[in-house]
Amino acid sequence: MSSFLPSCRFSPRFTIAVAALLAAALVTGCATHPPADDDADIDEPVSQGGTLGPAEGVTGTAWAEMSAPPKTGGLNPDDLQWEIFRVPGKQPASYSYVRHEGRDAVLAKVEASGSILRHRHRIEPEQLGLVRFSWNVPNAGAGTNLTLPQLDDVPVRVVLAFEGDRSRLSMKNAMLSELSRLLTGEEMPFATLVYSWSRVNQPGEVVVNDRTDRIRKIVVDSGDHGYNEWRSYERDIRADYRQAFGEDPGALLSVAVFTEGEKNEGQLQAFYGPLxxxxASAVARK
Structure with missing residues (x-):
């Protein structure tokens, strides 16, 4: 497969279809939007995805320092570096450090765009403990997110990517992973666990992505309440992975936040607190 795909010359229609598939499958874990019209924008150039480089508006900020992994001996520049990973076929979203209601935060702004704000940090399976995160989503009354009532999912997600035995991937997932490598320079993670706020699914519900079962979402909040306020969460990574995938996790490779918007939705905004x-060693001492 690896030797065949790079030699293929894809038509614009096929490439756009693949980009749309990866945009849904690589990082969202949701699939709340209908597939794009096959006849729409077939002549529009397809943007490559992949890592664009450091997130200049976030790297090295107080938010990045508060999100840095605990370690002895002090932090180094890599601990404070966050990067933008661009979703194939979409323009990059805007992520920037702000102070919001007295808190250090990252403001995500999207409009027909999508990219993740990612920090690569490896944690071995035996050291997987907790992840703590928070978000604040303005509603229409705040003059933003006017289309929220039309969406199934509120546009806030925390995304964890894991290592695993890739020989166990199905043919479909292996092909998706190879297409990801071609369009982004990176294979699809072995497993992706997404925490999200859903307007239709119930808290604790596991939602399997309808394009790949290697992305599974755990709903941490639901309903049409809680806008314009900070919502905070603490999750047991190992327990949540077992709940979602039915097995023990491999090593954690990265942690990210992800906000995306589609055409005709208008601008969407969300604030993220530090991650x-x-x-596990720190949890055990408590």
Whole structure:
């Protein structure tokens, strides 16, 4: 497969279809939007995805420092570096450090765009502990997110990517992973666990992505309440992975936040508080 795909010359229609598939399958874990019209925008150039480089508006900020993994000996520049990973076929979203209601936060702004704000940090399986995160989503009364009532999912997600035995991937997932490598320079993670706020699914519900079962979402909040306020969460990574995938996790490779918007939705905004990874050794001492 690896030797065949790079030699293929894809038509614009096929490439756009693949980009749309990967945009849904790589990082969202949701699939709340209908597939694009096959006849729409077939002549529009397809943007490559992949890592665009450091997130200049976030790297090195107080938010990045508060999100840095605990370690002895002090932090180094890599601990404070966050990067933008662009979803194939979409323009990059805007992520920037702000102070919001007295808190250090990252403001995500999207409009027909999508990219994730990612920090690569490896944690071995035996050291997987807790993840703590928070978000604040303005509603229409705040003059933003006017289309929220039309969406199934509120546009806030925390995304964890894991290592695993890739020989166990199905043919479909292996092909998706190879297409991901071609369009982004990176294979699809072995497993992706997404925490999200859903307007239709119930808290604790596991939602399997309808394009790949290697992405599974756990709903941490639901309904049409809680806008314009900070919502905070603490999750047991190992327990949640077992609940979602029915087995023990491999090593954690990265943690990210992800907000996306589609055409005709208008601008969507969300604030993210710092993401804190608490290793198992620190949890055990409490």
């Amino acid at each position: 804190k990874l608490v290793p």
